[in-house]
Amino acid sequence: MKTPVVLVTGFLGSGKTTLIARLLAHPELGETAVIVNELGEVGIDHHLLRRVDERTVLLANGCVCCTLRDDLATELRDLLDRRDAGEIPHFSRVVVETTGIADPTPIVNTLLADPLVPHHYELQTVVATVDGQHGLAGDEAVKQVAAADTLVLTKPDLAASAALDQLEGRLERINPTAPVLRVVHGDVDPATLLEHHADPRLPGRAAPAREPAHGHGESAVAAIALELDASVDWIAFGVWLTMLLQARGADVLRVKGLLDVGGDGPLLVNCVQHAVHPPVHLDAWPDDDHRSRLVFIGRGFTAAALEASLRSFSRLSPEG
């Protein structure tokens, strides 16, 4: 059985470490290995059981906490080796904290496309913290929001209500597939964060625009929704999406959706830029609407162009 990995991303000072420290205090998050950038940042002193070496500590609830020494793939393999050798306790989940200024895509890609890591680990969910007081800062923060399965709006107690509503609206426009949770001091039910990994919910709350906003950089990023009446030919879709991600990978920050490929349930498609989760067949549709629906988060393309192109490709299949 693969070990689930929870990725926590978010800009500098947005509350990642506070969130992780509070999560680790929950008994149900025992047997977790946490990979952080700096041990001191996590505020684990009062949870500390003992120090294993200069970069690893054991927490009183059975969690292991270690700093990222090398690249993530090496660290994940090392964790397994040390667990199997009995150097650290058993763990059944890994939480990875990204650096605040980083685009999380390379980490997602390591978890999905490394030659070895996906044989042992499974990306369960991506959580992004957003500073409720200071909002989004720059392109990297927008990429973090786009990559998220759940958004945690931190410090809501320090922000004006109107400003918070405005920020939440902006988050929903960038990534309508991710629920937004307002969380004070990291106080959130772990299950609420971790159970969204398979949530096939797609646009609904805030209907994404059919056309992206004009502009450059961060301001041009928008979510676009496609709904297709006819079933989608999977082979043609695979050719189309791989081609799209190669040609426009830098501008396609996220693709998430449910595809009607002719079976009883839909196929769940989930990409973070060029990092693509293995598609998952769901047993049933989440509601009575059985049309294919896809959300594209990015810039430089329109719903009409995406739809026309996908339809043209679908007609190419010998079965289409």
Place this chain on the structure above:
Amino acid sequence: MCSLCGVMSKEHWAELGDGRRARVFRAAVLNRVLEHFGLSAQAWAGSQYVLRDRKGGTAVVSDLGALWVEAERLHGAPLDPLAADLLAALES
């Protein structure tokens, strides 16, 4: 595990569980698209494809993802699936 190189291999997401029929169909779709850029693809052993241009350039690629990287190199520019001229050619 690849029996030749001993390296753990991973199926491309678009080709998971592919049978021969799916590979033949995919090659047909690919060739309709690649034709517009002066390229062609032939399904090869395993999940590989042989990619060719009209000047004799050839590349063997491991899967569908790698195919577009190499096609872009052979063509000398990105192959954009949203380009109007490509879509017009596909409809003709």
